Amino acid sequence: MKALFIVLTLLFPFLSWNQLTDDFSDGDFTSNPVWNGTSTTYIVNAGQELQLNNTIAATSYLSTPHNLTSLDNKQWEILVRQTFAPSTSNFGRVYLTSVSADLSTNPDGFYLQFGEAGSTDAVRLFKMISGVSTQICAAPDGQIATSFAVRVKVVRDNTGLWKLYVDASGGTNFGSAYTGTDAAALTGTHFGVFQTYTASNATKFYYDDVYVGDEIVDTQAPILVSTTAITNSQVDLLFSEPVGGANLLLTSNYTLNPSVVVGAVSVDGTNTALLHLNLASSLTNGQNYTVTVSSIEDAFGNTATNLTGNFSYLVGETAVKGDVIISEVMVDPTPVIGLPELEFVEIYNKSNKYIDLSGWKLGDLSGDGTILSGFINPGQYKILCASANTPEFAGSYGVSSFPSYNNSSDDAILKDNSGIIIDNISYTDNWYRDPIKKSGGYSLELINPNDPCSDSSNWIASTNANGGTPGAQNSVYTITPDTQIPQISSLIAISPNYLEVHFSEGMDSASLVNAVFTSNPNLTVQSVSVASTFSNQATIVFNENLVFSQHYSFSYGSVSDCWLNATTLSGSFALADVPQAGDLVINEILFDPATGGSDFVELYNRSAKVLNLKDLFVTNLDEDTVQLTQNYFLDPGAYVVLTPDSNYQKSTFPQSVPGRFYVTSLPSLNNDSSTIQLLYNSIVLDKVSYREDWHLSLIDDTENKTLERINPEGASSSASNWHTAAETIGFGTPGKMNSQYVSGSVSSTFGATEPIFSPDNDGFQDVLLFQYNFDAGMIATLKIFDNQGREVHTLFSSELLGQQGSFTWDGVLSNNQKAPIGIYIAVIEAFSADGSGKQFAKRIGFTLAGKLD
Template structure:
């Protein structure tokens, strides 16, 4: 309590020179002033207190001359600390004046007693004459019955009135004195302290801040220390000293802004510096108030007027789900755009409640951190960050063990101090909706805090130039309500009798459960399951099992989204069949995209089945295998384009068909040659071993030019069944029928359905297609002759044929020269592998060209 003692010394102009002042701050009790007695039993400790320091039971004392010439209008003050429960064997005395320097002789004088038998211990003032002690006054019984640190002040006036002031807290709020009268002239010569103790308490007496001298007259008016709301109808007003006066307990003496009515005022029972105000009008939570005290005086009659104090009444209210929202997250702060390179979470108080965050949790998928403290007010944004990061985010609340969030995906979970989840999001880096900002330095921001669903579509990367808006309204903030009706994004039939319906947004679950659902052909609904209140999907169970590859149409209504936009939706679904060899074929390939572009592989369903690509694999011979994990239902005769970048294909190929792209990584497709396989359950559904030589030999550059399959029934790895896509349509047809597509049937064993072709790569009859239908086990040679009977090209030689198939010629000679317009003859010779039956046939055809 050195500060209090310094205040006393500053009043020295009011104090006579015959005084003793000692706070032991010099670390010495042998000088300034000089203390004598059983000196070996004392020290000045590290807290600059005089401390008894013995090891055995004893009685010890120290005294110093007080140099007083009279006891009239004198004052004594001391801080006494005894860290044990006093008793008749363990007590202390402070001699205000003693007739002898040796206190062990029981000298005449006046002393304060600290400790006695039983539990009635009080601070007592005695007069002692010839060994007989007479009590003058005392504080209440039991006040120092346990360990204590008490400041005592004693004043005697010139009429012999003694006033005993006690602050049991060790401060200077002494309150009303305890009084007694004794005018005996026992001036004495010394002031001192004496202790009687057992060995266990031989170090437990402490003294500090001693003053002996003329009465210190208080001329300072009281000050208002603080006003503290205890409840919504009680405010405690604390002054810096005991107060009184005729207006002290008048309710009109106290006024509040904003106004509230005081119904009563009372002084505290133990602290006369503390006033309790009871209000008839409750305080408003979160409201700041100014209290004005019109007039108050201290016990010396010093009057203060118009004292003011400010306070805010703030009580934590119970939060429920939806009151607080996770509104912004920084999970990848590098590279720095403008914000500190630190992770943080921002929450928003959507409610009208004042919420105490102390003990709340913020976590991820692996654990929680604890919010140390802090209120969040209605409409306020609050930053939650690691405790060490608080200086970088003013006004934030620190979190011990702040979670380390994953950049790609994770959960952010906000729980109250009872562990109840108030808000939770499961983010992924796709939420940025921007590949540049996805790389780091930008926050993810909530768009509409009023969105009842608040799914992934309600989040996006910050548009702030600094990368985020921690602690303030989001840069993407919008409270525009959703007026769009929901739609079906996919219908997935699952064996034997389930259908998953996926919607474009979160839905009102009650509308999904209560809506009417019909199908054609007719199915009977057994149940409708919705996982959560605002789920974007429902699972329909039918009583009947679904037929494979049977298309059903569905009507579902009336249903509503989270915003209660109402509609009836329709769609179709089919239970996919299991693909077998040849059901799906590789139909078009881009293996040489421009720099920065991406490959694609087009799949064609040539079966009569509905086939789901999910769980198929696309692979090459180098164990580079990619599983297709997304549902994609292919109707008979439909196409699917597998590619890592559908935007590239749409930009390069004008004939690309929207809605046919399946975004997936692909195995490596080399520019010279590779083998591509389509697999299901380790069964090779189709396989193509392509070569760059399969392109039209007359083109110089294969970049951004696809290879198209000519005949869907032709051999997958036959060069003659592939051709460069037509130039006229942009060298590619992803998602639609090939520009070089040719089909048809022949009635003979060998022939062509179109006896004329024009190989100008314009997409119309660019090749001539030869078809055959032989007995199995035939080996054949096919050559082309011009009208002069000269051999110009060998299409194949001694090749083992299937029972039926097709071959094509692109009008280029074996010497890689373009054939001129004219009549040509195809000659096929075939024989059985056992040397048996032979077959030979000639087919004439025309190579045409455009007139100049």
């Protein structure tokens, strides 16, 4: 109220000096002006109001000279607050003029009464003569029957006409006057306040903004303060003061742009500064309008013309799932690329609705925060962030208890104010599709807002130089529709009679359920189920149980993706069998990659079973273990390469086979020696304890050179069954048959599978494979002689051999030199290991071939 009073006085610098003003802003009532009376019962409080401050029942007053020499054309104004229901025992008076400074003596004069018996309390103006009060005029009954704060203005003209104005809200919008006539010449000398009260109300009288002086004549034309759409058919105009004039109720006096016809105009029943425009047609939601008032007058005849006001008609419409979507998320803002180091979620209104977000929820799986307020218009982006961070993002909306999103994976969930999920994404850091950007500073952006599925394939890291596009169209934005037919990404048969079909994208669930499935061998479908409307998986249940390792070819169609691209898909599947020891073997190893490269371990299915790598463990003897968690089906005779970096292997080894890589971490593989084990349900499927010297001794170094198993059926940890991959194929064959693969058999007790070999590491007959078949275990020695009968190499000496087995020679002599081209003889001598005295000896000839210089 102070500001109103100060503005009032500043607007009229021409007021005469015989006036009284006091707003108690100096904190004192003993000077400027001086108030006298029962001074000890008053204070100026912290709100700079004059306040009664007693502790007992009593009467109190303060008065001050008003310096008026006449009451003609004079004005009185005061703010009165009484925080109780008035009565005959608790009321206040404001003396406009008193012939005595002592207001406790019922002096002659004019006064305002605030409180009376019953509930008809009204602000009343009285004349007091010789102790007899006569009412001149009054405001409405009951206006101050309870606690109140009113501003009162009284004006008397030179004919004795009194006008009483009351603003029951304490403002300056007084409205119409309540009038009465009394021309008595009671000029008096003092203005003051008087209270009668009980002890309980001894501190509940307040006064402020006193003015006594010449009538303040209004020369200002009305101002259009505000224009507000109340409904789609009513617009309210609020002016700075009560309005009137000949054009007041003319509909043609008011025009709206864009055009809406005004059907009727009315004045508010309690506030004559407020007009109601009733429209002949409805406003359009979300539309901005301008209203023009051609002519309007105030009570003093001041006229304003062509007043304009702007307003919007905006009503929240009901949103359904998909109307508002999550379009961008910043969950890992560190390190800073260009945006503030703060998390945010961007939403996009893809509907034609105007949606009020007030009370909506933004959360994750652990809880929700609340969007405090704000609309989102059709086609508009809005940033949601913590309330404290809204200054960092222009036009953003604050969210109380903004979720703390996990960097690696989490759910971002948007709900309306009824708790209904409007959109939900379950992101992982794989959505970035960029190993650098996933480490922080870049947002995840939606690619196509029209994608009906909007799964992981519709998200990617922002390509904007700042790391994101909060509040604007995404850097990866496109609305190009998907025209590609869907594909099957994997098939997982589950015992006893289930088949999971996984697709490359979200699918139309109805098409999956209604499509025809046929197979060979024949299976009859019992049911098809999908998890959601746009699921990328269907589970088919058959009436028959599946046979382990049986391949079933099938046709499934017509099925459609989310965009309704239809196709019939075909393929084959098999129910994986349980692996046993020896079914799956380690077939090739890279343990010494170049700097920046990665190891690999190749597996080979040497069984007749279809095997699933899921739940296998790869371990070393240092308790460094990796579990394979993804489904990967390996047919009999098939190869798969385990590696953390398939791109490195493909670029390093020209003979690598795409599509045969399983990306996974691996246990540590030392360059000098290590052990690799394959485990399933604690069963050791295979175990290789390799050493660096298993490589061909003639090569300079082992970097980016693999060890290949010579014979898949041979011993896993026998040095003679491993050899360096051939140089001519690039020292490695990940995903295909080894370059050093040798197989065959001999019909005798001991022999070589081939009579000739050429150990030049070109991948063709680089080793000589010997095989033996004994009746019992033997202790044996094998030596190599040249065609002159000279011993040139001992392959092994006094080594315990099993009943059956094999070993190889790579053509390297005991002096670590390559044997020359020629004919050689291998001599084996053995005796029984069981002490039976049984002996065996045999010699075989073979040729070591080579290229002539």
